[in-house]
Amino acid sequence: MSTNKAIFTMKLEPELRDSFMAAAAAADRPASQVVRELMRDYIERQRQADEYREYLSHKVQRARAQRDAGDFATNADVEAQAAARRETLLKQAKEAGV
Structure with missing residues (x-):
């Protein structure tokens, strides 16, 4: 960091300045x-x-590229996969006596 100093002048409401100075x-x-x-x-x-x-802009760009390339699952696909996974887990739990 430089040891040079600069003066910074700003306009403030007197009440804000007084409150700030008192708090400091x-x-x-x-x-x-x-x-x-x-x-x-x-x-x-x-x-x-x-x-x-x-980061968000890149994420949106990637998602749009995947969508445009057809590389996505519909909500129905996701729900079907989840239902199949639930069935498998319930069957395994039943077989394990849980």
């Missing part, structure tokens, strides 16, 4: 340190949100 003082922390932490947290949340949007 109550926590015995410099307001500038708290603002830096808030900024870093915000940047990290945005990075994570961007990663998730990218």
